Each structure stands twice: as C-alpha cells, then as structure tokens.
Amino acid sequence: MKNTITPLFEPLKIGRYTTKNKIFMAPMSRYRALKGGINPESTIEYYTQRATAGLIIAESTQINDASGGINCPGIYNKNQVNSWKKTTTAVHEKGGLIFLQLWHSGRASHKSILPKNCEVIAPSAIPSTQEVITHEGMQIPTVPKALSISEIETLRNEYKQANSYALEAGFDGVEIHAAGGFLIDTFLQETTNNRTDIYGGSLENRFRFLQEVLGDSVKIWGSDRVGIKISPVSSYNDMGKGDVLTTFKYVIERLNTYNLAFLEVNESMPFTEISEKQRSILEELQALYKGTYIANGNYTAETGANRIKEEKATAISYGRFFIANPDLPERFKLNSPMNTLNVDRFYGGDHTGYTDYPFLE
Ligand SMILES: Cc1cc2nc3c(=O)[nH]c(=O)nc-3n(C[C@H](O)[C@H](O)[C@H](O)COP(=O)(O)O)c2cc1C
Known part of the structure; x- marks a missing residue:
C-alpha cells in the first residue's frame, strides 16, 4: 500500500462500533425494489459484496408508502423489516456494519408515482423544476401541497x-436524510420554506422538524447510532x-x-x-462541526486520505466507486485499476450493473 493512503485504513470508533477502515459506502x-417496497434477493448479495x-450506509428508504420514490425499498411495514433483515444478517456474517x-x-416527486389519493407534499407549495424519474420517464415534479401541522x-x-422498524x-443505526432537496432539506432552507408558523421563518423554526425527527431517533437508538446527511x-x-452559510452554520x-x-456532508454531487465560494x-x-465528519463527493483514495491527514474529515464516504468496485478498500490498498462504471444501470433493471461488477482476481 502507498504510504500516502494509510489514513484510510485506520480503524475508527463510532459510538459503540469500531469500523475496520475509514472507507465508507x-x-x-x-430503484430495484419489488412491489410493496420489498428488496429483491439480489440486494442481499449487493450489500454483502461491499461488506x-x-x-x-444503505440506500434511501421510504418512511411511508407516499415517500415519493419509484421502486425504492420501504421501512414502514413488517414485510419490509423481514426483507431488510436478510441483508443485515448477511452483512453482519461478513463482518460488516450497516446503517x-x-x-x-x-x-422532489410526482403524483403519478404515489398511491391514489396521496399528494406530493412539502413545507411550502414551492415547486422544484428538476425532473424526477416516473413510470413515464423523466417529468417535472408536481407542485407540492404545503403540509398542515397535523400532517407534519x-x-x-x-x-x-x-x-423502530430499522432497529x-x-x-x-440510521442516517437521517436531510440532504439533496428532499423533505427535511426543504424545511431547513429559506427558499423552499416560507411558512409563517412554528416550522418556518426563523432558523430555529426551520430546524424544528429535523429537531423532532432527530430527537425521536435518538430516543430509539441512542445518539451514537444516529447519523445525518x-x-x-x-x-x-x-x-x-x-x-x-447562515442556515447551515446554525444547523451545525x-x-x-x-x-x-x-455527520455526512455531500460536498459535491456526481x-x-x-466554486471557490x-x-x-x-x-x-467543517471547521465548526465537533463530531465525526464524513466527507463525501468526488474523492479518490489520495484526496480522501489527505483530507483525513489534514484533520478536515474523520472518514470518507464513496458513492460511485462502490457501485463499480465491490472490493473498493482492497483496490485502494493495491492501487489496482477501477472497474468501469455503468451509468445506464444505476437505476432499475436486474443484476446487471448491480451485483455483476467483478472482484479482483
Ligand atoms: C446512483 C446513485 C444513487 C444515489 N442515491 C442516493 C441516496 O439514495 N441517498 C443519498 O443521500 N445520496 C444518494 N446519492 C448520492 C451519493 O450518496 C453521493 O453523495 C454522491 O454519489 C457523491 O459521492 P461520489 O462522488 O463518491 O459518487 C446517489 C448517487 C448515485 C450515483
């Protein structure tokens, strides 16, 4: 192994766990879930390959049947619990840790992919213009309905x-998804939240929904098993x-x-x-955060290890590299070439571009 990347291979204590390296997924x-938000059997293999x-950190998983993803797994009923259990058990048998x-x-959703009578919802009725995946291809999201207090x-x-079901x-543990312009993020940022009640306006009010979700999560898991992105x-x-800057200084x-x-921070999207700003x-x-900081976005082995060495990150999470390279830590260690990423098979379909990326010989 090149000396320059050794920081990635140090173990890390995260709450009650010790990770075997600082190379996180x-x-x-x-988008391969079956009807009812159940994982296909191949999900077990996909995650154990990456143990x-x-x-x-397993994929975004719907907290109710109208969370707005297409073919996304859920964690809102017992069938889904049983389906995920097969994956967590298999990952643990391989010595892995999985949140x-x-x-x-x-x-960021479309009415056509929600169950009948369900609405696209948000803190405020401010639409996104970025297309989302639907059964009829990419479409502009439906204008959301502003949530009432009782709906919140x-x-x-x-x-x-x-x-509770994830436990x-x-x-x-769990990671609360507060990134990417999804529900929680739109409460936090003022351009998507113009509410005038206790969930909008001041920084404190915009943080309130996340505060409630985090508080409840921590009660169930203990704070050391709850992360956030x-x-x-x-x-x-x-x-x-x-x-x-003002919003997220407050959040941090x-x-x-x-x-x-x-805290996992996506610093740049794929x-x-x-910009410099x-x-x-x-x-x-990053300098403001006092806990374990997972840096994410376009990192290589070298740039990730440097961030850790400079004490500007505690660990690095890798996205696309882990899709194409199930044995990513080994490849980093041996400085081996990476498999070619099949972008067309990111979403949906069968095992192609999912569980068929080769391991090193
Ligand atoms: C196919 C694909 C699916 C993604 N799905 C999610 C997701 O479910 N939740 C999430 O927080 N980020 C998601 N992301 C973003 C990644 O977690 C990560 O932030 C991003 O890919 C940048 O890391 P990378 O440069 O190492 O790929 C996704 C990215 C890709 C490529």
Missing part, C-alpha cells in the same frame, strides 16, 4: 416508526439558492449538541464542480 438508491467497507438511510422525497405530526410519527430489521452547497433539486451548531454517530462555505462548516 455512501447511500445510493438503485469490507468500514460502514455501509439505513431514512428518507422522504418531499417536493403524522410524518414525525412515521419517521419514529421507521426508526427490528437489524441495522446498526446534509448537502449545504448542492443545487440538486433546485436547492442552495439562499443564504446557505445545533447538531454539535447531539453527539451523533456522524459530475459537478463546486462554495468550497470556502464548506470549509467553514
């Missing part, structure tokens, strides 16, 4: 239930247009009080570059 939707990651990402898409309470209870399914400078799903100061398992915002936010 970022959460990634693969040499220090930590797997589940809890997700609701909020406004229902969602909070659904997150709570999803946490029952054998996960080692944010993407402060991302423009994905029409976000990042307001004063993100609040997160500092929780002693969470980790196939995008960030965005980079300096991220640096300021």
Whole structure:
C-alpha cells in the first residue's frame, strides 16, 4: 500500500462500533425494489459484496408508502423489516456494519408515482423544476401541497416508526436524510420554506422538524447510532439558492449538541464542480462541526486520505466507486485499476450493473 493512503485504513470508533477502515459506502438508491417496497434477493448479495467497507450506509428508504420514490425499498411495514433483515444478517456474517438511510422525497416527486389519493407534499407549495424519474420517464415534479401541522405530526410519527422498524430489521443505526432537496432539506432552507408558523421563518423554526425527527431517533437508538446527511452547497433539486452559510452554520451548531454517530456532508454531487465560494462555505462548516465528519463527493483514495491527514474529515464516504468496485478498500490498498462504471444501470433493471461488477482476481 502507498504510504500516502494509510489514513484510510485506520480503524475508527463510532459510538459503540469500531469500523475496520475509514472507507465508507455512501447511500445510493438503485430503484430495484419489488412491489410493496420489498428488496429483491439480489440486494442481499449487493450489500454483502461491499461488506469490507468500514460502514455501509444503505440506500434511501421510504418512511411511508407516499415517500415519493419509484421502486425504492420501504421501512414502514413488517414485510419490509423481514426483507431488510436478510441483508443485515448477511452483512453482519461478513463482518460488516450497516446503517439505513431514512428518507422522504418531499417536493422532489410526482403524483403519478404515489398511491391514489396521496399528494406530493412539502413545507411550502414551492415547486422544484428538476425532473424526477416516473413510470413515464423523466417529468417535472408536481407542485407540492404545503403540509398542515397535523400532517407534519403524522410524518414525525412515521419517521419514529421507521426508526423502530430499522432497529427490528437489524441495522446498526440510521442516517437521517436531510440532504439533496428532499423533505427535511426543504424545511431547513429559506427558499423552499416560507411558512409563517412554528416550522418556518426563523432558523430555529426551520430546524424544528429535523429537531423532532432527530430527537425521536435518538430516543430509539441512542445518539451514537444516529447519523445525518446534509448537502449545504448542492443545487440538486433546485436547492442552495439562499443564504446557505447562515442556515447551515446554525444547523451545525445545533447538531454539535447531539453527539451523533456522524455527520455526512455531500460536498459535491456526481459530475459537478463546486466554486471557490462554495468550497470556502464548506470549509467553514467543517471547521465548526465537533463530531465525526464524513466527507463525501468526488474523492479518490489520495484526496480522501489527505483530507483525513489534514484533520478536515474523520472518514470518507464513496458513492460511485462502490457501485463499480465491490472490493473498493482492497483496490485502494493495491492501487489496482477501477472497474468501469455503468451509468445506464444505476437505476432499475436486474443484476446487471448491480451485483455483476467483478472482484479482483
Ligand atoms: C446512483 C446513485 C444513487 C444515489 N442515491 C442516493 C441516496 O439514495 N441517498 C443519498 O443521500 N445520496 C444518494 N446519492 C448520492 C451519493 O450518496 C453521493 O453523495 C454522491 O454519489 C457523491 O459521492 P461520489 O462522488 O463518491 O459518487 C446517489 C448517487 C448515485 C450515483
């Protein structure tokens, strides 16, 4: 192994767990779930193939039947619990650690993919212009309906239930998805939240829904088994247009009080570059966070190891590299070539581009 990347191979204590390295697998939707939000059998193989990651953060998983994804797995009923249990058991048998990402898409969805009588919802009726995947191809999202207070309470209870089910399914913890312009992110940012009640307006009010979800999650798991993902400078799903520095400084100061398992920060989305200004915002936010900081977005072995060495990240989560290279830590260690990523098979379909990426000989 090249000396320059040894920091990636140090173990890391995260709450009650010790990870075998600092090469984590970022959460990634693969849209292969069967009817009823149940995983296909191949999901067991997909995640166990990647059990040499220090930590797997499994894909965004719906907290109710109207969370707005197409062919996404769910964690809102016992069948889904039993289906996930097969994966968590198999990953544990391989010595892996696996958290589940809890997700609701909020406004980044389309009515045609929701159950009958369900609406696309968000803190405010402010539509996103970024197309989403539907059964009829890519479409502009439906204009969301602004949530009522009682609907927010229902969602909070659904997150709570999803946490309990994730625990029952054998996960080692959860990651709350507060990134990417999905439901929680749209509460946080002022350009997508113009509410005038206790969930909008001030920073404190915009943080309230996340505070409730985190509080409930921590009660179920203990703070050391709850992580969170944010993407402060991302423009994905029409976000990042307001004063993100002020918003996320506040968010991070609040997160500092929780002693969470980790904060995962998506610093740049796939196939995008960030500006100098965005980079300096991220640096300021990273310096403010006191806990375990997982840096994510376009990292290589070298750049990831450097971030850890500079003490600007505790661990690195890799997305696309883990899709194409089930044995990523081994490849990093041996400085081996990477498999070619099959972008066309990111979403949906069978095992092709899912479980058929070759291991090193
Ligand atoms: C196919 C695909 C699916 C993704 N799905 C999710 C997801 O479910 N939840 C999430 O937080 N991020 C998701 N992401 C973003 C990744 O977690 C990660 O932030 C991003 O790919 C940047 O990391 P990378 O440059 O190492 O790929 C997805 C990315 C890809 C490529």
